[in-house]
Every structure is written in C-alpha cells, then in structure tokens.
Amino acid sequence: MSAQVEKTTPERPLKTVSLRRRVTVWVLLLLVLVLTVMGLVVNWLLGDALRSDLQQRLEDKAGYAAVLQEQGVTGQTLADRLAGNGVFSTFTSGRQEYIGRDNGPPAAGPGRGGGGPHPAKPVPTVTPAIVFSESDGQLIAQVALPDGQLMLSTTESDVANTLARLQQIELLAGGATVVIAGLLLVTVVRAALRPLERMSGLARRIRDGTRGRRLRPTKANTDLGRTAAAFDDMLDALETAESQARIAEDRMRQFLADASHDLRTPLAGVIAGSEQLLRTPLGRAEREERLVQVVRQARRAARLVDDLLLMTRLDTPSDVGGPSARLYQAVDPALLLEREICLLRLRRPDLDVNLSEAQPALVSLDPDQLQRALGNLLENAATVSPVGGWIRVDRSYHDGHLSIRIIDAGPGIVEADxxxxxxxxxxxxxxxxxxxxxxxxxxxxxxxxxxxxxxRCLPWHGGACFEIVLPATHPTPDVTPDTAKLLQHL
Structure with a gap:
C-alpha cells in the first residue's frame, strides 16, 4: 500500500527562487547581525570603561580628601582643593556646608606636579568609606571624613557624548561595510555559481541535440562535485535509455518486416491455391493435391503465428500475462530428451543419436516449454546433419546446475555468428x-x-555445440527417477 501511495503522490514543486539573491541577502543579513552585536558589545565595554574611569577619579579625590584631612585641611579650603577637572565637591561639617569652587588649575597635589619629577602619591592612614550612586546623569560619591561628610559628583554627559559619537561612527562604517560587501558579494556569488550556469548551459545544448557532453567534476566529494556527478549519471542513464529505445524500435521494425515477409509466403500460397480451386475446374486428384498444399501453407502460417505469440508471452512479465511460475514443476530433462530422441529417430533413422548417462537431476520449469526448447535444438541439429551423421547429447551436474550439451556433425557456426x-x-x-x-x-x-x-553456442570443431545450463537439484528419496518418470507420463 505504501509503495502505491509513493507512486501516485505527486512531488511538491521545487521552489526556484534566485539562488544568487538568496545567498546575497542571507549573507548581508548575517553581516548586519554580526555588526550590530559587535557594536552593542563595543558600546557596552567602552561605556563600562568610561564609567569605571569616572568612578576611579572620584575614588582618587576621596583618597586625596582623606590625606588633606590628616594634614589639617578642612572647611572651604578642603572643598576648593577637591573641586575642578569636572568634579564638584560639597563638604558638610556640623551644620555648615561648603561648596567647592573651581579656581583654575589645582596646585600640585597627588599625582600632579609642575615641571619637576612627580612626588609619590600620599596614602591615607585610614581608607575612607565611599558610597557611589547615580542620579540624573551624574555619578555621586558619598565620602565619610573625620571632620564631616564629603560629597563628590561628576557628570556622565561626556560618557554619553562619546558613546553617541561612537554609535554614529559605527552606523556610518557599518552601512558602508554592508554596501561594499553587497557589491562584492554579487561578484563573488556570480563566480561561485558559475558551475551551475555551466550545468544549465550543458543541459540546453543536450536538449538541442548535442550528445555525449559531460561536466566531469574534478572533485566528487564537494557539494558542486556531487551535484555534477549526479547530473552526469542522469545524462548517462537518459542517453542509455534513449539508445536502448532506438535499438528496440529498430528491432521492432525489423521484427515486423521479417514477420510480414515470413507470413506473406504461406498466405500467398493459401490465396493462390484457393483462387485456383475456385476459378479452375480440376480433377479430383489434382483438387485434393491443391487442398493439401493450401492446408500445408495455412499450418505453416499458423505455426509462425504461434511462435510469435509464444515469443511475446516469454518477453512479457508474469504479472501481465507472461509465463507464470505456477506452471513450473520439478521435471527430469532426461525423460524429455528420451521422448524427443525417439521421435527424431522415427523421422531420421539414418542419424546416430546418442544420449549419455548421467546422474538424475530435477529442474523447475514448465515441462511443455522445456520439451519445446529441447525439441527445437534437436531438430536444428538434425536439419544440419548430413545423411548418416550423428548427434550427441551430453549431460553433467555440477554446483547445483545441470548442463545439457547438444552436439551435431554439421557445418558449424563461426565465432561472429x-x-x-x-x-x-x-x-x-x-x-x-x-x-x-x-x-x-x-x-x-x-x-x-x-x-x-x-x-549458449559454444566453440566446437567439426560441428556446432549448444549448451543449456539450468539450476537443478538431485531427486530426494521421496521422488525417485522412476517416480518422476511416472508423474511425467501422467
């Protein structure tokens, strides 16, 4: 049932969208995705680095404030010393709040100096406690000092501006990259798909009548190599089928011509004899002679028609009317050979026909058809054998096969025929x-x-040798040669 469904179910049509366009679009989409992910990652890493730098700057200011406290600097002076360079400071001591003022470049402090060598950065004896927070685009650090509470803040606008400029650069560079990649992809994909264009061109040339052309891939283990190899195999199969169809058509024409020619002779004899019987008054003896000739020619035509029908049945599969295995049975060819040899000796008593002795063997075949095949070979041997000639029939059994050789003393057959x-x-x-x-x-x-x-027709000196080889078995004790012979006669 499943096999029938597979045969009747039509195949889905192949989607024939442009392969070049599909490859180009998918590669560009993948490139856009990669560039987007890379841009997001770079922006996140750079933003994190810039914010860490701001936080480190505030931590440095908090350490500097602790050093100033240990040196006795406090109040407005402390607030002023910490303000500047984008950092705002507010120092609260008791109920008094001091807001730092940026009075220009700061004096030499930790990590800074004039033209001389930088002094070592002072380290506070007690690390101040720092609490960071963000509010309205600002980074705020709350520092607890011995004399009060210090608040340091710096804006994140520079970070946002830097990231915005980076995004603009990424968009422009990414767009340009996508455009350039698209132009290059069109050229690259066209070159990569050139073998497919060659396949289609070859298919069109073969359609127009050019035969024998093949792709012949250099590497059969690649995608294009496997496709090209399958394409070549398909062409081989199609050209072989076409050649076989032409040969079959030529054979059919020749067969019809030969059959018509062979049928025309006996039918012409029947027609001529019948017309003579109808138009010419003949005596009884001559009339009977003409009737015998008509019947003989009619039988010849009927025999030829029977042979043609048998050839047709033998060439037709068993499921549509050909020979059926249900008619096959275990038969000993020796019994059939003996029967045909007896008939041949009656027709040609001058011939010496000898059947060799051999172990009995049974073959599975239609007895009537096998007898006809053996009779044809013996009749053919008798036809070519001269008067007083001989025919030898040899039998042998080997490796589950029975061999029957029919050898005559006729003119023989050349190798080419x-x-x-x-x-x-x-x-x-x-x-x-x-x-x-x-x-x-x-x-x-x-x-x-x-x-x-x-x-087969085997090479032989001094005559012709035809050999029949059939799968065979030795008869079991339940089926002896005598029993088989009795069954055959029944």
Missing part, C-alpha cells in the same frame, strides 16, 4: 535454417532464461 543466431528471424545458411522461421533458437533461449538458466 554465435550470438547473432539467437536473434529473431536470423538464418545463417540454407543447411542450418531449412524451411524454418528463424524463431526456434530465440524461443529456446527465452524458455531457458525464464527458468533461471541460459542457452
């Missing part, structure tokens, strides 16, 4: 073809191959 003789309507010579239709050997091979074996 050993396979061609199995084609339909092929007649090599008058001696070997006789009055036959040229279907005996093709029918015999088709029957043997239907049973899983093969029929």
């Amino acid at each position: 050993r396979e061609r003789i199995f084609d339909r309507f092929v007649r090599l010579s008058t001696a070997r073809s006789g009055a036959g239709s040229g279907l005996g050997l093709p029918i015999s091979r088709a029957i043997v191959r239907a049973g899983g074996g093969d029929l």
Whole structure:
C-alpha cells in the first residue's frame, strides 16, 4: 500500500527562487547581525570603561580628601582643593556646608606636579568609606571624613557624548561595510555559481541535440562535485535509455518486416491455391493435391503465428500475462530428451543419436516449454546433419546446475555468428535454417532464461555445440527417477 501511495503522490514543486539573491541577502543579513552585536558589545565595554574611569577619579579625590584631612585641611579650603577637572565637591561639617569652587588649575597635589619629577602619591592612614550612586546623569560619591561628610559628583554627559559619537561612527562604517560587501558579494556569488550556469548551459545544448557532453567534476566529494556527478549519471542513464529505445524500435521494425515477409509466403500460397480451386475446374486428384498444399501453407502460417505469440508471452512479465511460475514443476530433462530422441529417430533413422548417462537431476520449469526448447535444438541439429551423421547429447551436474550439451556433425557456426543466431528471424545458411522461421533458437533461449538458466553456442570443431545450463537439484528419496518418470507420463 505504501509503495502505491509513493507512486501516485505527486512531488511538491521545487521552489526556484534566485539562488544568487538568496545567498546575497542571507549573507548581508548575517553581516548586519554580526555588526550590530559587535557594536552593542563595543558600546557596552567602552561605556563600562568610561564609567569605571569616572568612578576611579572620584575614588582618587576621596583618597586625596582623606590625606588633606590628616594634614589639617578642612572647611572651604578642603572643598576648593577637591573641586575642578569636572568634579564638584560639597563638604558638610556640623551644620555648615561648603561648596567647592573651581579656581583654575589645582596646585600640585597627588599625582600632579609642575615641571619637576612627580612626588609619590600620599596614602591615607585610614581608607575612607565611599558610597557611589547615580542620579540624573551624574555619578555621586558619598565620602565619610573625620571632620564631616564629603560629597563628590561628576557628570556622565561626556560618557554619553562619546558613546553617541561612537554609535554614529559605527552606523556610518557599518552601512558602508554592508554596501561594499553587497557589491562584492554579487561578484563573488556570480563566480561561485558559475558551475551551475555551466550545468544549465550543458543541459540546453543536450536538449538541442548535442550528445555525449559531460561536466566531469574534478572533485566528487564537494557539494558542486556531487551535484555534477549526479547530473552526469542522469545524462548517462537518459542517453542509455534513449539508445536502448532506438535499438528496440529498430528491432521492432525489423521484427515486423521479417514477420510480414515470413507470413506473406504461406498466405500467398493459401490465396493462390484457393483462387485456383475456385476459378479452375480440376480433377479430383489434382483438387485434393491443391487442398493439401493450401492446408500445408495455412499450418505453416499458423505455426509462425504461434511462435510469435509464444515469443511475446516469454518477453512479457508474469504479472501481465507472461509465463507464470505456477506452471513450473520439478521435471527430469532426461525423460524429455528420451521422448524427443525417439521421435527424431522415427523421422531420421539414418542419424546416430546418442544420449549419455548421467546422474538424475530435477529442474523447475514448465515441462511443455522445456520439451519445446529441447525439441527445437534437436531438430536444428538434425536439419544440419548430413545423411548418416550423428548427434550427441551430453549431460553433467555440477554446483547445483545441470548442463545439457547438444552436439551435431554439421557445418558449424563461426565465432561472429554465435550470438547473432539467437536473434529473431536470423538464418545463417540454407543447411542450418531449412524451411524454418528463424524463431526456434530465440524461443529456446527465452524458455531457458525464464527458468533461471541460459542457452549458449559454444566453440566446437567439426560441428556446432549448444549448451543449456539450468539450476537443478538431485531427486530426494521421496521422488525417485522412476517416480518422476511416472508423474511425467501422467
């Protein structure tokens, strides 16, 4: 049921959007995403670094205030000494509040100096307690000093301005990068997809009649290599199928021509004899002779039609009317050979026909068809054998296969014709073809191959040798040769 569903369910149509556009858009989107993430990370890192710098500046001011307290500086002087360089200070002692005034460049203090060497930064004996907070874009540090409470503050506007300028630079640089990358991607993707354009161009040339062209990828383990290899395999299969179809069509034409030619002769004899009987008054003896000729020609035509129908059934699969395995049964070919040899000796008593002894073996095949195949081979051997000639039939069993060789003393078959003789309507010579239709050997091979074996023409000196090879088994004790013979006669 599932196999039937797979056969009847139509495949979904392939989405044929532009691969070049898809690759370009997705790469640009990925580039925009990467640039955005990088910009956010850089902004966050730079903002954190700038805020840490502001906080460190306030910590330095708080340490400096503690040193000044230890030196006895307090009140307005302390507030003034800490103000400046973007830092605002407010010192509260008791109920008095002192607001620092920026009076220009500060005097030499910790970490600062004139033209001489910088003195070592003084370290307070007691580290002041500092509490940081943010309010309205300002960073505020509350410092507890021995003589009062100090509040230091600095604005974060410089940090915001720096980050804003950085964002502008990132937007401009990112936009330019995306535009330049898009232009480059168009060129790069076009070059990368050139093998696909070559595939489509080759397909169009093959459609227009150029055959035998292939991509022949240098590396079959890549994506394009696997696609190109599959494309070449498909072309090989299509061209092989096309060649086989042409050969089959030529064979069919030849088959129809040969069949028509072979049917025309007996039918012409039937028509001529019938017209003569109708138009010409004949005596009784001559009339009976003409009737015998008409019947003989009619039987010849009927036999040819039967052979054609048998070839058609043998070439047709069993599920649509061909040979069915239900008709197969275990049969000993030796019994069929003995029967055909007896009939042949009656027709040609001058021939010496010898059947070799061998172990009994059973094959699974339709007995009537197998007998017909063996009869065709023996009749063919008798036709080419001269008067007083001989025919030898050898049998052997090896590795589960039965071999039957039919050897005659006729003119033999050259190597170039050993396979061609199995084609339909092929007649090599008058001696070997006789009055036959040229279907005996093709029918015999088709029957043997239907049973899983093969029929070949082997090289032989002084005659022809045809060999039948079939899967076979030795009869079990329950089915002895005598029992098989009895069943065969029944």
